[in-house]
Amino acid sequence: MERFYTALNRFDAYLLLHRLQHAGIRAHVFNEHVSSIVGEVPPDIAQPQVWLVNERDRPRAEAVLAALARERGQSGGNVFCRSCHEENPANFELCWHCGASL
Numbered sequence: 001m002e003r004f005y006t007a008l009n010r011f012d013a014y015l016l017l018h019r020l021q022h023a024g025i026r027a028h029v030f031n032e033h034v035s036s037i038v039g040e041v042p043p044d045i046a047q048p049q050v051w052l053v054n055e056r057d058r059p060r061a062e063a064v065l066a067a068l069a070r071e072r073g074q075s076g077g078n079v080f081c082r083s084c085h086e087e088n089p090a091n092f093e094l095c096w097h098c099g100a101s102l
């Protein structure tokens, strides 16, 4: 296991997690439930983190992250997932929360 990415929030962490899984990369999110204690612990500990199961997946994971960053640059509105009803940016192809196709 190796830390790959420190997310801004759960949305950010799960979005990346589902993209990684979609690309066949095994990963986990840690610290997802600690937002209530932000302010009492250092941000690096309080923020959700995405960890890769296999270090050798890192180059592909970085490509996934770069693609995600490009998509974020071109936003416009939001859509709601038909499976779990979470809100997603309109340009996403997969729900950040459940991974369903939008």
Ligand SMILES: [Zn+2]
Binding pocket: 081, 082, 083, 084, 085, 086, 095, 096, 097, 098, 099, 100
């Ligand atoms: Zn969903």
